[in-house]
Amino acid sequence: MDNINLSLRNLQMKDAIKSVRGMEILDSRGNPTVRVFVELADGTAVSASVPSGASTGENEAIELRDGDMGRYLGKGVLQAVSNVNAIIAPALLGMAASGQVAVDRRMLELDGTANKSKLGANAILGVSMAVARAAARSMGLPLYRYLGGSGARRIPVPAMNIINGGAHADNSVDIQEFMAVPVGAPSFGEGLRYIAETFHTLKKLLKARRLATSVGDEGGFAPNLESNEAVMEIIMAAIEKAGYSPGKDIAISLDSAASSFSPDLTSTYDLSRSGAGKMSTADLIAMGVEWVNKYPIVSWEDPLAEHDWEGFREFTRQVGGRVDVVGDDIFVTNTRYIARGIAEKTANSVLIKLNQIGTVSESIDAVRMCRDAGWRYFISHRSGETEDTFLADFAVAMDGGQLKTGSASRSERIAKYNRLLEIEQELGGAALYYW
Numbered sequence: 319m320d321n322i323n324l325s326l327r328n329l330q331m332k333d334a335i336k337s338v339r340g341m342e343i344l345d346s347r348g349n350p351t352v353r354v355f356v357e358l359a360d361g362t363a364v365s366a367s368v369p370s371g372a373s374t375g376e377n378e379a380i381e382l383r384d385g386d387m388g389r390y391l392g393k394g395v396l397q398a399v400s401n402v403n404a405i406i407a408p409a410l411l412g413m414a415a416s417g418q419v420a421v422d423r424r425m426l427e428l429d430g431t432a433n434k435s436k437l438g439a440n441a442i443l444g445v446s447m448a449v450a451r452a453a454a455r456s457m458g459l460p461l462y463r464y465l466g467g468s469g470a471r472r473i474p475v476p477a478m479n480i481i482n483g484g485a486h487a488d489n490s491v492d493i494q495e496f497m498a499v500p501v502g503a504p505s506f507g508e509g510l511r512y513i514a515e516t517f518h519t520l521k522k523l524l525k526a527r528r529l530a531t532s533v534g535d536e537g538g539f540a541p542n543l544e545s546n547e548a549v550m551e552i553i554m555a556a557i558e559k560a561g562y563s564p565g566k567d568i569a570i571s572l573d574s575a576a577s578s579f580s581p582d583l584t585s586t587y588d589l590s591r592s593g594a595g596k597m598s599t600a601d602l603i604a605m606g607v608e609w610v611n612k613y614p615i616v617s618w619e620d621p622l623a624e625h626d627w628e629g630f631r632e633f634t635r636q637v638g639g640r641v642d643v644v645g646d647d648i649f650v651t652n653t654r655y656i657a658r659g660i661a662e663k664t665a666n667s668v669l670i671k672l673n674q675i676g677t678v679s680e681s682i683d684a685v686r687m688c689r690d691a692g693w694r695y696f697i698s699h700r701s702g703e704t705e706d707t708f709l710a711d712f713a714v715a716m717d718g719g720q721l722k723t724g725s726a727s728r729s730e731r732i733a734k735y736n737r738l739l740e741i742e743q744e745l746g747g748a749a750l751y752y753w
């Protein structure tokens with residue numbers, strides 16, 4: 319009875335949560351994912367959709383999949399949806415949407431596990447994102463301003479993934495992502511133009527060499543090049559042919575996603591897809607250092623596998639003064655692993671993926687930990703995405719100046735770029751843009 323009275327009283331608050339409802343939708347790979355609708359007492363009604371990774375870290379929060387082989391090859395998310403509707407929704411009724419931390423903590427309590435395996439990080443994150451969006455809408459604020467405050471005005475420099483390999487493509491390239499970063503552009507809009515033009519020029523160069531111009535999961539081309547280094551060479555050529563200066567206008571960012579070519583989690587790496595064969599941690603570091611000396615690389619994510627903390631640390635020791643060494647699978651947006659990385663100098667930057675940890679407020683905690691340590695952070699999409707643009711606002715709100723959200727193709731990627739163009743226009747002269 320008391321609970322009902324409390325809920326009724328709270329419903330008089332403008333931003334009291336009135337209803338929460340989940341449904342199963344499809345992501346950009348055609349796999350099921352969760353969308354959550356939230357309604358507030360003042361009539362605000364919004365939704366948010368959850369992304370999904372392919373080269374996932376071992377310690378990521380658990381994405382709940384039904385495992386019913388009769389539906390979507392076992393990938394259905396009806397259980398996660400049911401957890402939203404039957405467990406999370408009644409518990410959040412009457413809570414203030416603006417109380418993001420309280421809402422997220424309530425869901426953590428309901429889940430009760432360390433990795434969100436009971437309710438599913440996909441269920442929890444969908445609600446967490448939708449609640450944030452509802453609070454912003456109810457206050458009449460754009461999401462980036464609600465999450466980032468009145469000073470939020472830095473548009474991130476995009477790292478555009480122009481060649482896909484590894485787990486995101488079926489080609490001969492081991493390294494998962496080769497990204498073009500418009501470090502020398504005067505604004506986000508101009509930077510986006512630089513790299514979109516480079517992407518189109520790259521397509522011409524690939525065509526001229528009779529290589530495939532079909533795209534991978536994140537929208538970059540996925541050609542069968544003769545080696546990983548041949549990718550670097552053709553990207554350099556594309557940047558120049560597009561009229562830009564490599565290193566000055568456009569730099570390179572890489573994501574090896576090295577865990578995916580160290581499947582048995584030993585320090586032997588298998589780069590046989592490209593013909594490079596087996597490599598040790600030391601070989602991989604030597605190759606990385608050589609590339610950093612030879613090419614204008616500004617950041618390198620997961621250069622070693624997630625279990626290879628020592629290799630990571632050694633790579634950082636050798637190139638960390640010049641390059642952002644970014645931990646993705648090794649830190650999984652989790653302050654527990656980020657804290658260890660900071661203490662051990664394992665890297666100097668962190669990739670932030672909301673669904674790796676599973677709530678908006680814990681993602682913000684991870685960002686805060688990076689800032690406090692003087693580490694940089696990249697806000698990132700997943701290889702399975704939706705048309706939701708939450709990420710674009712989140713990146714502006716987090717003020718870190720770096721974002722990974724795919725290529726100049728595939729609408730689920732472009733939607734985020736277009737949202738950033740809108741934000742830049744809205745900010746006008748107040749917008750900041752720098753690497």
Ligand code: PGA
Nearest residue numbers: 371372373374575700701
């Ligand atoms: P994922 O890849 O979304 O497939 O995990 C992205 C990344 O590794 O950064």
Ligand code: ZN
Nearest residue numbers: 573575619646
């Ligand atoms: Zn990664």
